[in-house]
Amino acid sequence: MRYISTRGQAPALNFEDVLLAGLASDGGLYVPENLPRFTQEEIASWAGLPYHELAFRVMRPFVTGSIKDADFKKILEETYGEFAHAAVAPLRQLGSNEWVMELFHGPTLAFKDFALQLLGRLLDHVLAKRGERVVIIGATSGDTGSAAIEGCRRCDNVDIFILHPHQRVSEVQRRQMTTIFGENIHNIAIEGNFDDCQEMVKASFADQGFLKGTRLVAVNSINWARIMAQIVYYFHAALQLGGPARSVAFSVPTGNFGDIFAGYLARNMGLPISQLIVATNRNDILHRFMSGNQYVKQTLHATLSPSMDIMVSSNFERLLFDLHGRNGAAIAGLMDNFKQGGGFSVEQDRWTEARKLFDSLAVDDAQTCETIAEVFAQTGEVLDPHTAIGVKAARECRRSLDTPMVVLGTAHPVKFPEAVEKAGVGKALELPAHLSDLFSRDEKCTVLANDLKAVQAFVSQHGNRGKPL
Numbered sequence: 001m002r003y004i005s006t007r008g009q010a011p012a013l014n015f016e017d018v019l020l021a022g023l024a025s026d027g028g029l030y031v032p033e034n035l036p037r038f039t040q041e042e043i044a045s046w047a048g049l050p051y052h053e054l055a056f057r058v059m060r061p062f063v064t065g066s067i068k069d070a071d072f073k074k075i076l077e078e079t080y081g082e083f084a085h086a087a088v089a090p091l092r093q094l095g096s097n098e099w100v101m102e103l104f105h106g107p108t109l110a111f112k113d114f115a116l117q118l119l120g121r122l123l124d125h126v127l128a129k130r131g132e133r134v135v136i137i138g139a140t141s142g143d144t145g146s147a148a149i150e151g152c153r154r155c156d157n158v159d160i161f162i163l164h165p166h167q168r169v170s171e172v173q174r175r176q177m178t179t180i181f182g183e184n185i186h187n188i189a190i191e192g193n194f195d196d197c198q199e200m201v202k203a204s205f206a207d208q209g210f211l212k213g214t215r216l217v218a219v220n221s222i223n224w225a226r227i228m229a230q231i232v233y234y235f236h237a238a239l240q241l242g243g244p245a246r247s248v249a250f251s252v253p254t255g256n257f258g259d260i261f262a263g264y265l266a267r268n269m270g271l272p273i274s275q276l277i278v279a280t281n282r283n284d285i286l287h288r289f290m291s292g293n294q295y296v297k298q299t300l301h302a303t304l305s306p307s308m309d310i311m312v313s314s315n316f317e318r319l320l321f322d323l324h325g326r327n328g329a330a331i332a333g334l335m336d337n338f339k340q341g342g343g344f345s346v347e348q349d350r351w352t353e354a355r356k357l358f359d360s361l362a363v364d365d366a367q368t369c370e371t372i373a374e375v376f377a378q379t380g381e382v383l384d385p386h387t388a389i390g391v392k393a394a395r396e397c398r399r400s401l402d403t404p405m406v407v408l409g410t411a412h413p414v415k416f417p418e419a420v421e422k423a424g425v426g427k428a429l430e431l432p433a434h435l436s437d438l439f440s441r442d443e444k445c446t447v448l449a450n451d452l453k454a455v456q457a458f459v460s461q462h463g464n465r466g467k468p469l
């Protein structure tokens, strides 16, 4: 399998090199040159497989040539064997033909564990083989950071730096990052927002002099391996609900467009998905595109669903690439213009093509709380605010009541007590045993100005097990 850049000017890479990359050298994102496609019979034959075996079948074509089958199987068994629920990603019924897929049974209680538990193990495997050390710089609006630290903390050959927006993540999210100590773990709170953090990561790929020759690796969903791992649970859900003989629809709480892009790929790989709903909070650039063909930046607002407080949505570029017939030059033009502050629309036929599959809704904080309260009254289940946005969008945008609707349950509500409290849900939520002392643990974090040079200097000073590179 070879991977190509969405901007058409970077060399094609194999899986191992794509895993150890982030942005392509031309500023684009890597995507498979040719997507594998499974027949309906093949997909049907996977019904009832344990999660790690399904994962092997879905992801194998992407890693072929780089990771041996036996190694990959072992890594997957270890990865998903550590999840707290036997089904790994259980479906919980909310209403008639309406389900939440609970993606929060991994160690950090959010869907990011599906990919980052795997990514950490893959990095360990590949770096040990190559005898190479790397630096990771990641940006988080709350969940990627702790999942990446948890996934990579035991990697001998990695120093990891996580940038989060100072005072704009929940206390549980912050503590999940800052209470993990290790000479290779570095938390930095940036006096800015998530987009500032993400831009610093991207700028660091463009100019790596400060790393003095050490390779820079991404843990954000710009890294193809993140998206690859997230494709699996779409198959897992559909197979339990009568797929592939029957179509399934998904509603996906969306920020960086990674999770929903994985659903789009699952469909292109042969899974019958009839509808994908882009569910955003007040930071609604993706909803404005889907509903009105306008991709225009606006001010970023802090909301009760902080993990989706994102305006510059990285993976949207991967969709645009397909919508433009995989024309890298066209994407480079659009993205350059967007970076200079200009928004854009795409040609009407390209937008109409997207709308055949995608619908969207923006949900504000009041509606988020109303939905948490409504679902609690109906079922006794407490939703986290991101999942609640998915449920609200599913209920508003659903095209057919006969098609099962699966909402991606992206985080555990215990991570967001403020929203749950505001919703008036009078049910006490408890942290699981492995996090029960979270609020009494010491924290370690460095606050830095919203300044790329300051961050790069910090990385350069601490990038070798806490010592200078």
Ligand SMILES: Cc1ncc(COP(=O)(O)O)c(C=O)c1O
Pocket: 110, 111, 142, 143, 144, 221, 253, 254, 255, 256, 257, 258, 259, 260, 307, 308, 386, 387, 410, 411
């Ligand atoms: C809890 C939660 N829900 C939804 C999202 C949105 O996912 P994506 O960025 O892949 O669209 C995120 C992070 O981005 C998240 O942490």
Ligand SMILES: N[C@@H](CCOP(=O)(O)O)C(=O)O
Pocket: 139, 140, 141, 142, 143, 144, 145, 219, 220, 221, 222, 255, 256, 258, 307, 308, 314
């Ligand atoms: N919501 C994310 C933001 C980063 O997105 P990613 O999927 O590109 O890592 C977070 O919680 O950090």
